């Protein structure tokens with residue numbers, strides 16, 4: 001698509017979403033849309049059944065440890081994603097949000113089969129949660145998982161509360177997510193890590209098509225993230241460029257947000273700088289306006305705006 005056509009589409013997307021500000025791109029006010037934190041204090045914050053302290057790698061990743069990586073890059077706001085170690089106990093993440101006012105937004109995990117699911121979600125939104133993570137991870141029957149009564153409540157309640165559903169899925173689940181977006185057009189959706197395209201070898205063109213097809217739903221977004229785990233899995237991650245370009249062209253930069261997925265991005269062999277630098281400095285097809293949305297504007301709109309509770 002040529003750039004005139006693309007910028008026309010981008011500006012109509014702005015008009016459609018009723019969001020007519022163009023954020024300026026300035027160093028020092030950037031948002032990382034996906035980080036996990038945890039503490040070695042397992043007395044106060046016990047791990048969920050099935051997890052041992054030895055599973056926590058690194059053994060600790062607190063907000064202070066995160067700030068040492070992200071602040072030198074001008075990242076001052078972060079979306080925390082509930083860590084699997086704590087399963088449905090979102091307390092550590094919420095406590096950290098309270099301890100650092102204005103710094104964090106939160107994506108929680110709830111039990112889709114629990115009684116009173118909608119009320120649990122409402123209570124979490126009151127505490128500052130702006131998204132709910134769903135994960136196809138260990139599900140054997142994906143259609144049953146996504147088609148359950150609890151999942152319907154989750155998508156409906158998220159729409160009512162004006163918060164997002166955040167699927168962590170592999171490419172094979174994209175057609176099911178597409179169906180859900182069709183059934184729940186008012187629900188904002190944020191796909192983690194390009195639906196892990198390229199995690200297990202080069203993505204098939206059918207899989208890429210299935211991700212891009214989600215752009216037809218006005219409230220879908222994609223996280224451009226987890227570069228350490230995708231493609232060649234090697235900094236400077238330039239091989240991710242073509243996918244980033246396709247996603248930006250299909251969704252418009254207003255629906256793409258960069259994220260590091262720390263602490264995994266800061267494992268040995270990778271670092272924080274190389275993740276943000278790919279979007280900020282290394283892809284010449286990204287305009288200053290694209291970067292402003294991807295490094296701040298989109299996540300600001302989706303995860304840091306106030307909601308009616």
Ligand SMILES: [Zn+2]
Pocket residue numbers: 034036081261
């Ligand atoms: Zn993650």
